[in-house]
Amino acid sequence: MTSAPGSGAPRAGYAVVVPTLVRDTLADCLAALAAAHGPHPDEIVLVDDRTDPDADPDTLEHALTVLGDLRERTTVLRSGGRGPAAARNAGVLAVTSPWTVFLDDDVQVGPHWCDQLIQDVTEAAPDTGAVQGVITVPLPDGRRPTDWERDTAGLARARWTAADMAYRTDVLKQVRGFDERFTRPFREDADLALRVLDAGWRIRRGGRATRHPVRPASRWAAVKQQSGNADDALMRRLHGPHWWAKAVAPRGRIRRHVAITAAGTAALALAAAGRPGAAAAAGAGWAAGTAEFAWARIESGPRTRREVTTVLVTSVLVPPAATWHRLSGLWRHRSAPAWYEAAV
Template identity: 45%
Template sequence: MTDQLTYAVVIPTIGRDALTDLVGGILAGPAPLPEEIVVVDDRRDPDPALRMPSTEACPTRVVASDGHGPAAARNRGWQSVSAEWVVFVDDDVQLPADWTRQVADDLRVLDRSIVASQARVHVPAPSGRPTDDQRRTLGLAGAQWITAEMAYRRSVLLEVGGFDPRFPRAYREDSDLGLRVSRAGHEIRSGERVVDHPIAPGGFLRSVKVQAGNADDALMRHKHGRNWRAATGAGPGRPGRHLLTVLAAAGVVAGVGFRHRRLAVISATAWATALLEFALRRIVPGPRTPREVASMLLTSALIPFAAITHRLRGEWHVRRPRAPRRPAVVLFDRDDTLIVDVPYLDDPDGVDPVPDAVEALSALRRNGIRTGIISNQSGVGRGLISTDALARVNARVSELLGPFNTWQVCPHAPDAGCSCRKPLPGMVRRAAEELGVPASECVVVGDIGADVEAARAAGADAILVPTNRTRPEEVSAAREHARVASSLVHAVDLIMGANR
């Protein structure tokens, strides 16, 4: 790597009290400081607004992600920065005073074949025997690809499509990303830097509540196959034993209900044996206080039912056929999507619609779906196109293909630092706001990865219609996180499929 290291820090948050001190500690660290710190406010109700420390040397921005979970929040963060490296930091970790120097030292020595650097996570051990809740946090110290503090090259995030927002919890989203990056042929390396992850306070039934993560295990199996646990170092788990425990309990109910004494006795013995084995496995390493023992006995009885219920819910969610929902608005990229791409087009006579543009737009309008255009036009910012020429070209597009319900154009150069240029979501959000609909009711149709990324960052659906200039990795990422169509008419078929 060269000495010109550029990195940005992305901190997803739900507004923990330690957040201000975390950001302040980064700003007070030694050079080189990050280009910027992006705090992603993932509260559903961001009130009161977060106020973060900031400096001229390292500005801090707060952006909202509307409570869609840590995976979507991290995507919102990294998609809004331009640095070579993105360092993800959880809002509950504690960084050493010289962390900025340590992270820079780790990243500088990496050649281009290494696309990620994982910090070493230290969990301070509690005094005495750890409780079940504490042992769960202590397990983070050896977790693979954990994003409590993890740096990725922005280029690889673009290649694989970032985090999968279908993971709504801070549970498997980092393992999923790490596994996709690894299977794409890239190397992830552990750095020398160390961060502290304090043990979070638990609760009497906390271990039952965390069983919701079994739904995410179903998604991992669906995406990565039966051996995903071994591939991510997640350990064997207990789904099989939990299922047998639930079946034994069902046998007790059936035996009593049908007055089948032998079935009831055998099932009750099997259930009690399974409960005792599971409870002892959790009680023996712990402090064995009356409260802890009572909690382990109760939760050991409840966990198998919660785990299997969430796993079945997850399996249903990933396997059920999904009919596409009819959107309110379809937003099209302009060049190479609706019209033949002519670099820095400034002549209305050069507007040439692609062959099926009229048919696709007409089908949408016949079904009452509004249409719009969102287009990067950096030629204006570069001084290669005048605003008047751009207006004349766009008027010609409307004449041939309109009417469009909204036009959103980014005239800025790529290095202008605007918030509208795709892959940032500014134009998608502005179009949705102008038409009075949520971004989630919009579909973006484009020909490159930036169109898909802008849609995903705004919370909209996306369909990629590849052309000769679409990179293979952009198509692969779109197949993972969006949809891919062979033509504009095919894209409309995908959009309207549920209603034809």
């Protein structure tokens, strides 16, 4: 334990680990951390997870310039593009502080974040293994949020999100860190938290505040996100069929997506078999399911021409993409052992 400047009160030392693809948001993330009031981290571990070993170093150098005096406490590692779970594990290996705080490279800590973090961890009971930050997602004024903006806003309600999560370093080592089979930024934080809880530790919500701005995204983002259904299959294998209840996670629409995909596939197969009546009935089921899905996304949005067009097209593509990824995940992880067993 060390003491905060100007105070006789003890405080816990902490390190900050940031996995990054060196996006434009990284400089803002580090600048907010450097500007935050209170005891700064003993260590900052920046883990460059770009796959290209010859990636432009100037982009990372620019982000590091905003750290000021904290640059001397910063270590940069490379993790080879294996995903945020593996990148965070690589960062933890370099940490010597009693607490490890994970931040995503697209968040901005609040102006008093360092003070609030110290309060969060010093007030943690001995059986508290982790303290979660409070995530806020600023949404636009004067119009309804888009489908992508609403999806990002879900982070404010998510349990145990690694966008701002402080763990006791010893607890991370006890449970062997993140499961590196989660290669996307999805479910790896929930899996870790469930294993920490299963090990007998508590996780509580702290008082520190962190903003998660909505970053620009492709019109096809909703389709690309369906790859996370494979991770849901791994969660089911590791934590049982009711994992979503344990993780306080929404079940999503996977059952409806499977039904819509089945109806569309049946319509094509029946038409090819020369059964137009049955094909029409199956096609009507596909159309009704797709229309309901599209309207559920359009109704709450801004209903601009671009947004409506994007939602209509992606609503046709999302159900088969979700179904494919779920089935491929079930097959790939059909005999997946626990992370501890897999790592031995």
